[in-house]
Amino acid sequence: MKRMTKKNRANFLTYGGVILAYLLIRVYDGTVGLSSMIQGLLVPICAYVTMALALNLVVGVSGELSLGHAGFMSVGAFSGTAAAIALQNAIPLAPLRLAVAMAIGAAFAALAGFLIGIPVLRLNGDYLAIVTLAFGEIIKSVFNNLYVGLDAKGFHFSFLNDTVSSRLGAGGKLLIGGPMGISGIKIISSFTAGIILVLLTLVIIFNLVNSRAGRAIMAARDNRIAAESVGVNVTKYKMMAFVTSAALAGAAGGLYTMSLSTVVANKFDFNTSILILVFVVLGGMGNMWGSILSASFLTLLPELLRKFNLDQYRMLVYAIVLIIVMVVTNSPFLQQLVENVTGRFKKEAPAEAEEGGEGNG
Amino acid sequence: MKKFLALLLALTMVLALAACANNGGNSTPSEAPSAAPLETPSEAPAENPAEGATAAFKLGGTGPLTGGAAIYGLAAQHGAEIAVEEINAQGGVQFELNYQDDTHDAEKAVTAYNTLKDWGMQISLGSVTSKPCEATAAKNFEDRIFALTPSASSTAVTEGKDNVFQMCFMDPNQGSASAQYIFDQKLGEKIAVIWKNDDVYSKGIRDTFVEKSGELGLEIVSETTFADGNDTDFNVQLTDAKNAGADLVFLPMYYTPASLILSQANAMGYAPKWFGVDGMDGILTLEGFDTSLAEGVMLLTPFNADATDEKTQSFVTKYQDKFGEVPNQFAADAYDCVYAYAQALEAAGATPDMSAEELNDLMIAQFTSMTFDGLTGESMTWDTNGAVTKAPKGMVIQDGAYVGM
Numbered sequence: 045m046k047r048m049t050k051k052n053r054a055n056f057l058t059y060g061g062v063i064l065a066y067l068l069i070r071v072y073d074g075t076v077g078l079s080s081m082i083q084g085l086l087v088p089i090c091a092y093v094t095m096a097l098a099l100n101l102v103v104g105v106s107g108e109l110s111l112g113h114a115g116f117m118s119v120g121a122f123s124g125t126a127a128a129i130a131l132q133n134a135i136p137l138a139p140l141r142l143a144v145a146m147a148i149g150a151a152f153a154a155l156a157g158f159l160i161g162i163p164v165l166r167l168n169g170d171y172l173a174i175v176t177l178a179f180g181e182i183i184k185s186v187f188n189n190l191y192v193g194l195d196a197k198g199f200h201f202s203f204l205n206d207t208v209s210s211r212l213g214a215g216g217k218l219l220i221g222g223p224m225g226i227s228g229i230k231i232i233s234s235f236t237a238g239i240i241l242v243l244l245t246l247v248i249i250f251n252l253v254n255s256r257a258g259r260a261i262m263a264a265r266d267n268r269i270a271a272e273s274v275g276v277n278v279t280k281y282k283m284m285a286f287v288t289s290a291a292l293a294g295a296a297g298g299l300y301t302m303s304l305s306t307v308v309a310n311k312f313d314f315n316t317s318i319l320i321l322v323f324v325v326l327g328g329m330g331n332m333w334g335s336i337l338s339a340s341f342l343t344l345l346p347e348l349l350r351k352f353n354l355d356q357y358r359m360l361v362y363a364i365v366l367i368i369v370m371v372v373t374n375s376p377f378l379q380q381l382v383e384n385v386t387g388r389f390k391k392e393a394p395a396e397a398e399e400g401g402e403g404n405g
Numbered sequence: 406m407k408k409f410l411a412l413l414l415a416l417t418m419v420l421a422l423a424a425c426a427n428n429g430g431n432s433t434p435s436e437a438p439s440a441a442p443l444e445t446p447s448e449a450p451a452e453n454p455a456e457g458a459t460a461a462f463k464l465g466g467t468g469p470l471t472g473g474a475a476i477y478g479l480a481a482q483h484g485a486e487i488a489v490e491e492i493n494a495q496g497g498v499q500f501e502l503n504y505q506d507d508t509h510d511a512e513k514a515v516t517a518y519n520t521l522k523d524w525g526m527q528i529s530l531g532s533v534t535s536k537p538c539e540a541t542a543a544k545n546f547e548d549r550i551f552a553l554t555p556s557a558s559s560t561a562v563t564e565g566k567d568n569v570f571q572m573c574f575m576d577p578n579q580g581s582a583s584a585q586y587i588f589d590q591k592l593g594e595k596i597a598v599i600w601k602n603d604d605v606y607s608k609g610i611r612d613t614f615v616e617k618s619g620e621l622g623l624e625i626v627s628e629t630t631f632a633d634g635n636d637t638d639f640n641v642q643l644t645d646a647k648n649a650g651a652d653l654v655f656l657p658m659y660y661t662p663a664s665l666i667l668s669q670a671n672a673m674g675y676a677p678k679w680f681g682v683d684g685m686d687g688i689l690t691l692e693g694f695d696t697s698l699a700e701g702v703m704l705l706t707p708f709n710a711d712a713t714d715e716k717t718q719s720f721v722t723k724y725q726d727k728f729g730e731v732p733n734q735f736a737a738d739a740y741d742c743v744y745a746y747a748q749a750l751e752a753a754g755a756t757p758d759m760s761a762e763e764l765n766d767l768m769i770a771q772f773t774s775m776t777f778d779g780l781t782g783e784s785m786t787w788d789t790n791g792a793v794t795k796a797p798k799g800m801v802i803q804d805g806a807y808v809g810m
Contacts, residue, residue, distance in 0.1 A: 081516055081520045081523055085516060223608050227561040231543070304515060304540050305511075305544075306561070308511075
């Protein structure tokens with residue numbers, strides 16, 4: 045275990061934390077019982093956590109700003125969910141159908157990420173942010189105008205006008221109905237599937253970051269010219285991070301949509317992209333467990349405020365809490381305070397304190 | 406240190422807000438102001454001693470109380486509150502109302518629904534807007550909690566669910582009713598349609614309008630669209646309609662874009678007949694809108710705040726006293742929902758100690774057999790799919806007020 049670096053240990057603690065959280069929630073649900081509200085939120089939280097982790101790979105690890113990650117989520121959501129409906133009879137086993145649908149969603153999102161990455165990742169600076177922003181809007185527009193139907197003869201497509209419904213044969217159904225989105229989705233997402241996706245995402249990201257490719261990605265982030273001068277193919281490595289991230293976002297989109305019975309393209313708008321960026325920034329760029337915590341916390345917070353009769357001030361309190369957290373984490377006075385406290389613990393029990401500190405993640 | 410002070414201030418603000426919210430922010434002002442409706446269901450009945458021996462039916466609904474669509478959610482909430490107050494004052498069936506915010510989003514609507522379920526909701530008012538209601542209706546069906554939505558009008562809301570009913574017209578019915586009305590009254594020969602192609606409501610109406618027009622032989626000479634984000638400039642759409650020589654423009658949309666269309670058409674000197682749908686209701690109360698532009702606009706709507714019958718008058722007066730504005734159709738629909746529930750519960754002899762599932766079966770039996778007279782229509786009936794049958798009223802705007810046609 046000599047080669048078990050501090051970083052590796054942190055990674056294992058992250059896996060452990062996620063599994064522990066899962067077990068605790070399961071045990072609590074089995075003994076005390078979770079409220080319906082929390083139960084309903086578990087799958088969306090897993091989806092948002094995955095989204096935050098995926099975006100963290102782009103923003104934190106590869107150092108590019110993506111403002112359109114909801115677009116990839118949208119691609120995954122629509123293609124994955126349409127696939128799940130189409131496969132309803134072919135794969136009767138729900139968890140398997142979910143897995144296949146999410147894989148299809150991930151594949152489509154990866155393709156979208158690849159196509160955008162080709163022109164954009166060759167550029168420096170903020171171009172990626174602007175293009176991904178535009179991409180998010182384009183995707184929204186495309187799905188608002190796309191009609192896909194399925195009958196015995198196979199798939200039918202039309203754009204702008206719904207000519208699909210009239211062409212459908214007997215027993216055919218409209219999968220994607222333009223602005224109507226997808227209706228009547230069978231709810232097949234489960235918390236277990238969500239946690240598996242989160243763990244899978246962590247495995248993929250940690251392994252990518254700790255590999256030769258990961259070091260190349262970070263080298264390109266820290267100093268592009270230096271990285272290029274030692275022969276790192278910057279575009280290739282940035283593309284690797286970007287496509288991986290898009291694929292994960294697509295899988296998260298599939299998971300998310302299949303936990304609700306309906307979806308519209310307008311859900312995945314600029315606000316959703318920014319929301320996920322907020323998760324990442326709040327959790328700390330490049331910090332995976334931070335993303336997990338902040339995504340869970342910020343998704344739960346506005347809903348928990350309902351409980352305290354803060355209905356009408358919910359979003360205001362949410363905003364203020366967000367500001368407080370941002371200020372606190374950047375306040376030198378409080379950082380000093382935290383350091384003093386942890387420093388005292390370190391003196392008393394150095395080994396334990398270190399473990400404990402990381403365990404919080 | 407400065408930052409620390411700023412933090413302290415921010416914290417004080419949060420606490421202060423929490424305090425205000427606890428005093429005045431309760432969403433169920435009519436009953437048990439400090440009842441904390443989200444505590445465990447078993448405790449709740451004990452908190453309504455003021456209402457005598459009879460406990461109350463727990464009635465829950467979700468709607469956009471904040472955000473862009475808040476005007477609809479708040480209207481429905483207010484309408485339902487007035488109805489609950491009136492019914493509770495009469496004695497007999499008692500209600501406890503809880504409206505939760507869904508910000509017009511399916512995910513939030515499900516959370517809001519689950520919150521209500523934790524609260525112990527027995528019968529539901531569904532959701533106010535269509536897409537969120539599709540999500541909550543699926544939950545209603547799964548949990549066997551009966552739902553009567555005031556205004557979620559898309560077909561997918563009730564499709565395949567035996568316990569989800571609507572108080573409003575289904576979108577498709579509105580489209581075909583409008584086409585029929587235009588045809589019967591010979592309002593126009595050449596028709597232009599401007600619709601919002603990323604909106605379920607607009608598309609649902611437009612589709613059946615176009616279909617029905619084809620059947621009736623109405624000529625649609627121009628059809629143009631807009632979407633979120635480009636809904637401020639309608640010169641292209643209007644020029645297209647004008648060049649095609651349309652003498653009637655059909656506007657299946659909510660009133661905000663409609664108001665812009667009216668003023669831009671006025672600016673370019675284009676004056677066809679305008680025909681709207683129930684989403685147009687509210688245009689006269691829109692801030693900063695010159696109501697003279699809406700002169701002569703026709704719309705089909707089930708509710709008219711200027712109607713002279715006693716029921717409508719009393720509702721409008723109460724609403725104005727309490728909330729300081731003229732109620733729109735959403736408020737009237739929600740008001741009717743609560744009254745329909747009262748009638749059905751009374752007729753079924755239901756008691757508040759019944760479980761949601763028992764009430765569900767009773768309500769299905771009642772709603773498919775009863776006839777209900779409300780603000781939004783006389784002798785309404787429901788079919789087994791949950792769709793309502795009532796006659797739409799044609800309205801025209803004259804001198805800044807709705808007048809029946």
